[in-house]
Amino acid sequence: KAGVTQTPRYLIKTRGQQVTLSCSPISGHRSVSWYQQTPGQGLQFLFEYFSETQRNKGNFPGRFSGRQFSNSRSEMNVSTLELGDSALYLCASSSDGTVYGYTFGSGTRLTVV
Amino acid sequence: KQEVTQIPAALSVPEGENLVLNCSFTDSAIYNLQWFRQDPGKGLTSLLLIQSSQREQTSGRLNASLDKSSGRSTLYIAASQPGDSATYLCAVVPNGSSNTGKLIFGQGTTLQVKP
Numbered sequence: 554k555a556g557v558t559q560t561p562r563y564l565i566k567t568r569g570q571q572v573t574l575s576c577s578p579i580s581g582h583r584s585v586s587w588y589q590q591t592p593g594q595g596l597q598f599l600f601e602y603f604s605e606t607q608r609n610k611g612n613f614p615g616r617f618s619g620r621q622f623s624n625s626r627s628e629m630n631v632s633t634l635e636l637g638d639s640a641l642y643l644c645a646s647s648s649d650g651t652v653y654g655y656t657f658g659s660g661t662r663l664t665v666v
Numbered sequence: 667k668q669e670v671t672q673i674p675a676a677l678s679v680p681e682g683e684n685l686v687l688n689c690s691f692t693d694s695a696i697y698n699l700q701w702f703r704q705d706p707g708k709g710l711t712s713l714l715l716i717q718s719s720q721r722e723q724t725s726g727r728l729n730a731s732l733d734k735s736s737g738r739s740t741l742y743i744a745a746s747q748p749g750d751s752a753t754y755l756c757a758v759v760p761n762g763s764s765n766t767g768k769l770i771f772g773q774g775t776t777l778q779v780k781p
Contacts, residue, residue, distance in 0.1 A: 559709075584766070584767050585767075586767040586768065586769070588769075595771060595773050595774070596755070596757075596769075596771040598768045598769065598770075601766060601767025601768060602767075603766065603767065608763075608766050608767060609764065609765065609766055609767050609768050611768070641707070643709055643710065645710075645769070647767065649766075650759075650766040650767035651697045651698075651759060651766055651767075652697045652698055652717055652718070652759075653698075653715075654698060654700050654712060654715035655700065655712065655769060656712060657702070657709045657710040657711070657712070658709050659708060659709040660708070660709045662707070
């Protein structure tokens with residue numbers, strides 16, 4: 554059974570640019586959540602999608618957005634990149650987003666220069 | 667507001683020692699609690715999932731317990747090995763429709779097992 558796949562693994566972008574990250578969940582999982590991990594703030598919740606609908610959102614500016622497709626694959630977009638957006642971005646999939654636990658991908662390391 | 671705390675922040679032990687990692691949370695209304703392991707620069711690997719109605723889970727040398735009434739969970743690692751060196755994170759999913767998909771993480775315990 555394939556795990557959670559995140560692409561690309563590494564990205565280097567210039568301040569002001571935009572970036573799109575992709576996450577393919579485990580087959581059959583309908584919930585996809587996104588997290589930002591930085592040394593100073595730890596793991597912070599960005600948003601969660603379930604069956605193409607955003608169900609929950611963390612405290613991030615509107616520059617961070619996402620979407621989910623009918624096959625449950627999800628993308629996260631960050632516009633007008635800032636240096637502080639440099640982080641490891643992780644996605645997690647779950648069958649329902651509540652009781653059945655989460656499986657994480659390997660992450661995308663974004664560096665903004 | 668749910669908060670998760672892990673103590674200690676770092677731990678160094680000799681190989682073979684049994685050890686306990688602690689996790690506490692402020693609100694007992696949770697769907698589940700999950701323990702993860704993270705190696706440097708990598709994603710999270712799920713170790714154990716304890717659902718709200720359960721008291722403990724075991725996998726190999728790992729045992730995790732959950733006491734919702736006191737807001738505590740422990741991860742017990744038996745006969746530690748150098749390969750166990752990593753950061754261990756606990757996370758809860760709070761109850762409620764406004765919390766679906768939202769894991770609340772502790773800051774982690776970084777474990778070093780010396781040969």
